[in-house]
Amino acid sequence: MRSPRSFLYVPGDRPDRLAGAAGRGADAVIADLEDAVAVDHKQLARDAVAEWLSAPEPAVQLWARVDAGSIAEDVAAVVGPALTGIVVPKAEPDRLREADAALTRQELRLGCAAGTFAVFALVETARGVLDATGVARSARVRHVGMGEADLAGELRLRPGPDREELRSLRLQVVLGCAAAGIGAPTGPTSTDVRDVDGLRRSTEELFRLGFRSRTAIHPDQLAVINDAFTPTTAEVSEARAVLDRFESSEDGVFVDERGRLVDVAVVRSAREVLERAGQG
Numbered sequence: 001m002r003s004p005r006s007f008l009y010v011p012g013d014r015p016d017r018l019a020g021a022a023g024r025g026a027d028a029v030i031a032d033l034e035d036a037v038a039v040d041h042k043q044l045a046r047d048a049v050a051e052w053l054s055a056p057e058p059a060v061q062l063w064a065r066v067d068a069g070s071i072a073e074d075v076a077a078v079v080g081p082a083l084t085g086i087v088v089p090k091a092e093p094d095r096l097r098e099a100d101a102a103l104t105r106q107e108l109r110l111g112c113a114a115g116t117f118a119v120f121a122l123v124e125t126a127r128g129v130l131d132a133t134g135v136a137r138s139a140r141v142r143h144v145g146m147g148e149a150d151l152a153g154e155l156r157l158r159p160g161p162d163r164e165e166l167r168s169l170r171l172q173v174v175l176g177c178a179a180a181g182i183g184a185p186t187g188p189t190s191t192d193v194r195d196v197d198g199l200r201r202s203t204e205e206l207f208r209l210g211f212r213s214r215t216a217i218h219p220d221q222l223a224v225i226n227d228a229f230t231p232t233t234a235e236v237s238e239a240r241a242v243l244d245r246f247e248s249s250e251d252g253v254f255v256d257e258r259g260r261l262v263d264v265a266v267v268r269s270a271r272e273v274l275e276r277a278g279q280g
Contacts, residue, residue, distance in 0.1 A: 003183055003212065003213065003275075003276075004026075004027035004028040004060075004061060004143075004213055005027050005212070005213050005214075005225060005226045005229040005230065005276075006025070006026045006027050006028070006213065006214060006215075006216055006221075006222050006225040006226050006229075007026060007027070007028045007029070007030050007063070007120075007145075007186060007213065007214070007215045007216065008021060008024060008025075008026035008028070008029050008030065008215075008216050008217075008219065008222060009030050009032050009036065009065070009189070009215060009216065009217050010029060010030065010031055010032060010036075011032055011036035011037060011045070012031045012032050012033045012036065012037050012045030012046070012048055012049045012064070013036075013037050013038075013041040013044045013045040013048055014048070015048040015051065015052065018031060018048060018049070018052040019052070022059060022060045022062070023059075024219040024222060025219060025222040025223060025226065026060060026216065026219075026222050027060055027061065027213075027226070028060055028061035028062070028063060028084070029060055029061070029062055029063065030063040030064065030065050030087055030120075030215070031045075031049040031052060031053075031062070031063070031064045031065070031078075032045075032064075032065045033045050033046065033049065033064060033065055033066055033067055033074050033078070034065050034066065034067045034068070034089055035089075042067075042070075046074065046077035046078055047077075049064055049077075049078045050077060050078050050080070053078060053080050053082045053083055054080065054082070061084040062082055062083055062084050063083070063084050063085055063086065063087050063120060064078050064079075064083060064086050064087065065086070065087035065088075065089065065122075066086050066087070066088060066089075066099075067089070068088070068089050068090045068095060071086075071088070071095070071098050071099050071102055072098070072101075072102045072105075074086075075099070075102040075103060075105075075106055076102070076105075076106065079103065079106040079110075079117060080110070081110065081112070083117060084117070084118055085103075085117045085118030085119055085120060085140070085142065086099060086103070086117065086118075086119060086120070087119075087120040087122055087145075088119055088120070088121055088122060089122045089124055089147060089150075090122070090124045090125050090128065090147075090150070091121035091122050091123055091124070091125075091128050091135050091138075091144075092125060092127050092128050092131065092135065093131060093134045093135060093138055096119060096121060096135065096138035096139070096140075096141065097138070097139070099119055099140070100119070100138070100139040100140055103117045103119070103140065115140060117140065118140055118141075118142040118143075119138070119139075119140040119141045119142065120141075120142065120143040120144075120145060120186070121135050121136070121138065121141045121143070121144045121145070122144075122145045122146070122147045123135060123144060123145065123146050123147065123151070123173055124146070124147035124148075124149075124150040124151050124154075125150070125151065125154060126151075126154055126155060128151075129151070129169050129172050129173065130172075131176075132144070132172050132173045132175065132176025132177070133175075133176040133179045133180050134176075135176065136176045136177045136179070136180030136182050137180040141180075141182065142182070142183075143182075143183065143185070143186055143213075144173060144176065144177050144182070144185045144186070145185060145186035145187070145188070145215060146169075146170065146173055146185065146186070146187065146188045147188060147189075148163070148166055148169075148188040149188075149191075151166075151169065152165075152166065161198075162202075162205075163202065167209070170187075170206070170209055170211070171209060171210070173185050174209060174210035174211070178210075183212065184210055184211055184212035184213070185210070185211055185212075185213075186211065186212075186213040186214060186215060187203065187206035187211040187213065187214035187215070188214070188215065189214075189215045189216060189217050190202060190216075190221065191217065193217065193218040193220055193221060196220075196224060199221055199224050199225075200224050200228065203224060203225055203228040203229075204228055206228075207228055207229060212229055212276065213225075213229060214228075214229070229276065230276065230277070231273045231274075231276050231277045235273055235277075236273060236274065236277045236279065238270075238273075239269075239270035239271070239273035239274050239277075240270075240274065240279075241256075242256065242262055242266060242267060242270040243267065243270050243271065243274070245262065246262065246267050246270075
């Protein structure tokens with residue numbers, strides 16, 4: 001199964017939007033119980049998300065973003081067999097242990113196997129960035145993402161249009177995921193839903209930095225995100241040719257048609273291309 005390229009946030013208190021979210025083009029949908037929901041709509045959102053998950057569309061992953069201040073309560077309200085897992089904001093190891101315990105209680109209640117529900121850890125604090133490897137190594141963590149609005153606020157950054165001020169922080173999260181041996185991280189949301197060209201540029205930049213997916217807040221952003229993280233036909237063909245030559249070579253090292261030395265590092269990159277194309 002190809003790892004998700006796009007995660008679409010949908011307000012948990014909008015059952016009308018939840019109803020069709022799985023068919024809007026995202027690889028995964030995140031029902032939001034946190035930032036997108038007013039405090040006095042919290043219970044409404046929990047009820048709506050639980051109802052939505054009772055009749056899932058199996059083509060995409062279904063996640064719920066819980067509130068950092070009410071993890072146990074949110075998990076108890078919405079977790080069920082259709083849920084892939086929960087998104088934990090302001091992710092730090094202590095908070096992720098709390099999430100693990102809450103999910104374990106629900107697995108026991110539902111009679112599910114241990115580890116059924118995954119965690120998407122959203123790094124949004126200085127402590128989270130500094131311990132990105134610890135976050136990525138925490139129990140159940142399948143994805144690590146970045147929430148840059150909260151992070152920039154805590155660090156008193158004033159990012160420019162190209163977000164250059166956040167590049168080093170992004171790389172720390174990329175390094176943390178690699179050191180922990182999990183998949184590439186998920187890039188932050190772009191809040192300007194009308195700037196399609198800017199979204200494409202910034203998503204391509206995230207790809208070059210080592211990200212392989214991105215969150216979205218509007219369906220119109222999905223096509224650009226999916227395209228940026230999907231290998232082209234030419235890239236897939238080249239990767240397949242590299243692997244074919246590698247598997248038939250006697251010593252595992254050869255020179256390709258362009259005169260490039262192909263060794264294990266190049267082969268690893270070729271395999272990653274095929275995995276992103278769903279041919280791994």
